[in-house]
Amino acid sequence: MIAVLFVLMKVGIHINRNLVYTLPNNKILFIRPEALAKMHQYKQVKWRDTEAGGILIGRILIEDGNYIIDEVSEPMLTDKRTRIRFIRKPDGHQEYFNKIWKREKGTCFYFGEWHTHPQRIPVPSRTDRKEWNRLINISFEADFLFFIIIGIDDFKVYCGSTSGRKILELNRRYELG
Amino acid sequence: MADLKSQFNSFHDTIKLKEETEVLSSKRDIIINRIKDKLPENTDYSFEIFNQGSYAMHTGIKPLDSDYDIDVGLYFDMSKEDVKPVESKNWIYNALKDHTLDVKIKKACVTVTYAAGYHVDVTVYSANNNDGKVYLAKGKPTSNTADKYWDESNPKDLIKEIRDRYSDKEDRKQFRRIVRFLKRWKDNTFSSVNGKPTGISLTSCAYHWLSIQKETDLFSGVTTYKDLDALICVVSIMISNFREELVLIDEEYTWVSRLKVELPVEPKPDLFEKMTSKQMETFKSKLETFLEALEEAKAATDPTDAAELLEKQFGSDFPIPSKSSTGKKAMAAAVIPSSESAFELL
Numbered sequence: 001m002i003a004v005l006f007v008l009m010k011v012g013i014h015i016n017r018n019l020v021y022t023l024p025n026n027k028i029l030f031i032r033p034e035a036l037a038k039m040h041q042y043k044q045v046k047w048r049d050t051e052a053g054g055i056l057i058g059r060i061l062i063e064d065g066n067y068i069i070d071e072v073s074e075p076m077l078t079d080k081r082t083r084i085r086f087i088r089k090p091d092g093h094q095e096y097f098n099k100i101w102k103r104e105k106g107t108c109f110y111f112g113e114w115h116t117h118p119q120r121i122p123v124p125s126r127t128d129r130k131e132w133n134r135l136i137n138i139s140f141e142a143d144f145l146f147f148i149i150i151g152i153d154d155f156k157v158y159c160g161s162t163s164g165r166k167i168l169e170l171n172r173r174y175e176l177g
Numbered sequence: 178m179a180d181l182k183s184q185f186n187s188f189h190d191t192i193k194l195k196e197e198t199e200v201l202s203s204k205r206d207i208i209i210n211r212i213k214d215k216l217p218e219n220t221d222y223s224f225e226i227f228n229q230g231s232y233a234m235h236t237g238i239k240p241l242d243s244d245y246d247i248d249v250g251l252y253f254d255m256s257k258e259d260v261k262p263v264e265s266k267n268w269i270y271n272a273l274k275d276h277t278l279d280v281k282i283k284k285a286c287v288t289v290t291y292a293a294g295y296h297v298d299v300t301v302y303s304a305n306n307n308d309g310k311v312y313l314a315k316g317k318p319t320s321n322t323a324d325k326y327w328d329e330s331n332p333k334d335l336i337k338e339i340r341d342r343y344s345d346k347e348d349r350k351q352f353r354r355i356v357r358f359l360k361r362w363k364d365n366t367f368s369s370v371n372g373k374p375t376g377i378s379l380t381s382c383a384y385h386w387l388s389i390q391k392e393t394d395l396f397s398g399v400t401t402y403k404d405l406d407a408l409i410c411v412v413s414i415m416i417s418n419f420r421e422e423l424v425l426i427d428e429e430y431t432w433v434s435r436l437k438v439e440l441p442v443e444p445k446p447d448l449f450e451k452m453t454s455k456q457m458e459t460f461k462s463k464l465e466t467f468l469e470a471l472e473e474a475k476a477a478t479d480p481t482d483a484a485e486l487l488e489k490q491f492g493s494d495f496p497i498p499s500k501s502s503t504g505k506k507a508m509a510a511a512v513i514p515s516s517e518s519a520f521e522l523l
Contacts, residue, residue, distance in 0.1 A: 020478055030478035051520065055513055059504030063180065066478055070500065084520040094513040107504035110511030115518040127519040138514060141507050 021157055021170040023144060028066040029159070029170065031148075035072050039150050042075070044083075044118040051086035053079075053115030055093050056146055057100055057108050069146065071100055072114055086115050112145035112160075122151030124158065132167050136160040146170075179474060179483035184496050185404045189354050191494045192361050194237030201232070201295075205247050208273070208289060208297045212251070215272035222260075225252045229300065229332045234339040236356040236380055241364045241492070247297040250332050252304040252311070257327040262314035265301045273299075282317050284324070303327060310443075334442040339380060348389045351402045356383045358408060358491070365492035366463050372456030378448035381438045386414040405475055412468045419461055424454055434461055466490075479503075 021029040035056075042052035054073035061068065075081060076092030100108050113135070117123075124132075124147075132147050140162055147158040147167070160167040209226055216224065230248025231237040240246065253265065269287045273280045279290040286298040301314040311332070316325030343349040359379040367373035390406035393399070419434040426433075433454040439445040452460065470490050474483035484497040 028478055032479065051518065053516070053518060055516075059500065061478075061480065061503055062505055063182075063480055063503065068479055068504075086518045088516045088518075090513045090515050097513055098510060101507075101510045104501040104504070106506050106510070107501040109507050110513060113516050113518070117520045119520065125519050125521040127517060127521065131517055135514060135516065140511060141509070 019172055021159075021172055023067070023159060023170070024161065024168065025143070027064075029069070029144075029146065029157070030066065031069045031157070035069050036155075038072050038074065039114050039116075039148065039155070042116050043150055043152055044116050045152055048083075049116075049118070050081040050083055051116050051118070052081060053086045053088055053113060055088075055097065056111040056114055056148070057097060058111045059104075059107060060109060060142065067111070067142075067144065067146075069111055070108070073097070083118060088113075088115075109142040110140055110145075111142060112147050114148040114150065116150045119151045120153040122149035122154070122156050124149060124156075129167065132158065132160055136162050136167070179477050179480045180403060180405055181474065181480060181483055181487070182401070182404070184480070184484050184487075184498060185354070185358075188491065188495045189357060191496075192238045192357055194232055194239055201245060201247060204245075204291065204295050205249060205297065208247075208249060208299070212249075212269070212272055212299070216268060219268040219271050220253075220265075222253045222255045224254065225304075226250070227252065227333065229336060230298070231360075231376055231380070233336045234380070236339065236353055236360070236376075238357045238360050238364075243294045245295045247295060248300070249297060250300045250302060252302050254305045255303050256306050257303040257312045260303065261325070262301075262327050263316045263318055263320070263325050265303070265314050266316075267318070269299050269301060284317060284320070285313065285315055300332070302330065302332070329444045331442045335440065338441045339384060342384055343389065347400070347402065348391075351389055351391070351404065351407060352383060352387060354404055355387055355407050355411060356380045358404070359383060359411070361492065361494070362467060362490055366467070366490065372452060372459055374452075374460060375448065377440070378438055381440055381448055382415050383411055384441050385438060386418070387411045405471065409468065409471050409475065412464060412471060416461065416464050416468060426454060433457060436460070 019031065023029055043049075044051065052075045054075065056069050057071040057073075058067060058069040073093045073096040075086075076089070078089045078091045080087040097110065128147070128149070132145075136145050143162055145160050145162060147160070149156050157170045157172070158167050159170050205228070212226065227250045228248065229250040230246065233248070251269070263282075266282050266287055270280060270282055273287070273289055281288050286300045288296055288298050290296045303312045303314070306312065310329055312327035313330035315328045342352050356379065359382070360376050363374055363379060387407060388410055390403040390410060392401050392403060394401070415436060419436045421432045422435050423430050424433045435457050436449055437447045438449060440448055449457070467490050470486045474486045477483040477486070480498055480503045481500055484495065488495045488497055
């Protein structure tokens with residue numbers, strides 16, 4: 001393998017890199033670009049933009065146990081949205097999940113929550129952390145739940161183990177071969 | 178970090194030329210019987226018939242244009258001093274020509290074409306020489322004298338050398354899979370015959386430069402073969418083996434990058450020798466695109482993304498898994514909770 005790496009360096013092949021996160025159990029979390037783009041539409045750029053959010057849905061791969069966020073739900077009419085607060089009801093989001101569950105023949109999981117902040121670099125609030133702690137204590141099937149906050153200049157990804165440990169911020173890295 | 182093991186396996190099953198399909202062997206038998214019947218009318222030399230080509234080496238793939246190639250070799254008990262090469266090819270031609278088939282003398286063989294997507298290449302060898310070597314009859318009746326000659330060739334040694342590469346049975350299987358993948362990549366990527374590397378040249382690259390890629394789990398003792406890694410290995414070595422050479426083009430000396438690979442048996446000719454500088458350049462850039470795709474596929478987390486990248490290189494026989502086939506099944510649909518979030522200035 002070292003010889004191959006050496007050859008690769010010599011050849012100077014440019015490799016496109018994927019945005020991924022390493023989980024506490026050394027598995028990888030990958031957020032599909034389509035899902036990320038959907039959340040980014042709700043960035044609170046303008047003064048009048050209100051908070052938005054939804055649920056994260058994804059796969060756990062058979063091949064290697066890695067996590068992929070494939071789909072995110074968007075704010076529904078029954079959700080309450082203000083400049084600094086987002087209250088999400090299950091209505092609509094449950095139907096959205098069920099639709100994907102049916103389409104993907106049961107190979108998808110509830111993976112957590114996303115929401116926006118009117119902040120350049122988002123920081124979770126006390127309300128956010130309290131909510132996340134409540135959610136990881138509901139026994140969902142996936143071993144981890146993820147929480148994404150979309151700020152104006154950047155976004156952050158947090159992860160909590162559903163076996164009840166602490167919530168950690170995940171550091172992004174660029175996966176190479 | 179996709180490895181696409183099951184996609185590579187099913188791709189291999191799809192492209193593999195099963196060594197003895199009924200149609201192929203029956204077509205071959207027709208020609209062989211015809212030769213056995215008619216050849217004695219044309220020559221007194223005794224001969225031996227053997228199967229050659231990629232299916233004899235266990236590296237055959239299905240052709241994209243469904244024009245199957247059947248290779249038959251004839252070892253004549255004669256010395257190259259006694260018979261002219263084209264004369265010996267005429268014996269074959271005469272034995273087969275009334276066979277209501279399209280028969281042509283080509284440079285290296287006599288080709289019989291069937292309407293239904295099969296052709297048989299019959300190759301003539303002089304196998305009883307003072308120097309102990311075997312020679313292949315080259316040239317057409319219309320060729321210049323310089324192009325009619327006996328060319329040293331060791332088809333039986335070559336078949337044995339390729340077929341028996343690697344003593345371990347499973348290692349050997351990976352070698353054969355990699356050869357088949359390279360050949361299908363070639364068929365899918367090069368549209369015209371011009372400048373398309375030959376099957377035997379790619380087979381020889383894998384023969385010389387592949388290092389078997391496998392992993393053994395220390396606890397279970399189970400060995401997994403990493404075909405994607407093996408392809409990355411052989412393709413990156415091919416690219417790094419290109420050497421700059423000073424060549425005269427349009428009365429000007431220019432540096433061109435060329436790859437050489439030897440046939441594994443004597444006289445070990447360079448199998449890329451016939452490629453022009455321009456064709457070499459195309460070959461190299463296609464290899465670089467291929468390596469990039471292989472590397473990107475390996476780096477991809479989602480097997481579906483990885484397979485889409487490879488499908489562009491290998492063609493539509495490479496399967497793209499549906500998302501649902503790559504994910505674990507959940508026990509029950511999740512009951513979505515409510516949730517609240519807020520932004521507070523601390």
